[in-house]
Amino acid sequence: MKPIRGQCACGEVAYQLERPPLYVHACHCTRCQRETGTAFALNAMIETSQLTVLRGHAQFAKLPTDSGNRHWAACCPRCHTLLWNAHGSRSPVIVYLRVGTLEAPQAWPPQAHIFVRSKLPWMVLEPAVPAFAAYYDVAGTWPADSLARYAEAKAARAAKAARP
Ligand SMILES: [Zn+2]
Numbered sequence: 453m454k455p456i457r458g459q460c461a462c463g464e465v466a467y468q469l470e471r472p473p474l475y476v477h478a479c480h481c482t483r484c485q486r487e488t489g490t491a492f493a494l495n496a497m498i499e500t501s502q503l504t505v506l507r508g509h510a511q512f513a514k515l516p517t518d519s520g521n522r523h524w525a526a527c528c529p530r531c532h533t534l535l536w537n538a539h540g541s542r543s544p545v546i547v548y549l550r551v552g553t554l555e556a557p558q559a560w561p562p563q564a565h566i567f568v569r570s571k572l573p574w575m576v577l578e579p580a581v582p583a584f585a586a587y588y589d590v591a592g593t594w595p596a597d598s599l600a601r602y603a604e605a606k607a608a609r610a611a612k613a614a615r616p
Pocket residue numbers: 460461462463464465528529530531532533
């Protein structure tokens with residue numbers, strides 16, 4: 453497998469994915485619109501354990517979400533490009549990586565559109581790609597191998613937490 457690498461706009465922070473993303477979705481929620489300054493965010497879900505920072509250190513900003521919770525946004529300390537989002541903690545089981553920061557974003561088109569209830573009206577979606585009014589049922593939507601990887605990552609995290 454060719455390494456899946458990405459970086460921020462200035463190049464201070466660079467990273468690599470050790471496995472392909474679990475799933476890619478385009479999020480049209482109002483928070484993603486504000487965070488990106490555009491119509492939607494293109495997020496690739498990846499296990500935190502499979503994301504290696506090759507260079508630099510991301511800085512974390514705590515931001516509000518549409519669900520009322522807060523999440524951590526990992527940004528370059530120099531150019532402030534947002535590289536990934538971490539929900540719940542700075543190092544959760546999976547992170548939401550910004551596909552546009554990858555070296556080859558064209559390789560990762562969205563497998564679903566979510567929060568289309570706040571989609572900008574001029575944006576026309578490909579009818580073949582599933583669209584959800586808000587969030588979606590991961591168990592009923594992700595491919596089986598991604599669900600298996602997700603379950604494995606959750607089990608590994610629980611085992612780590614249980615260790616004295
Ligand atoms: Zn940067």
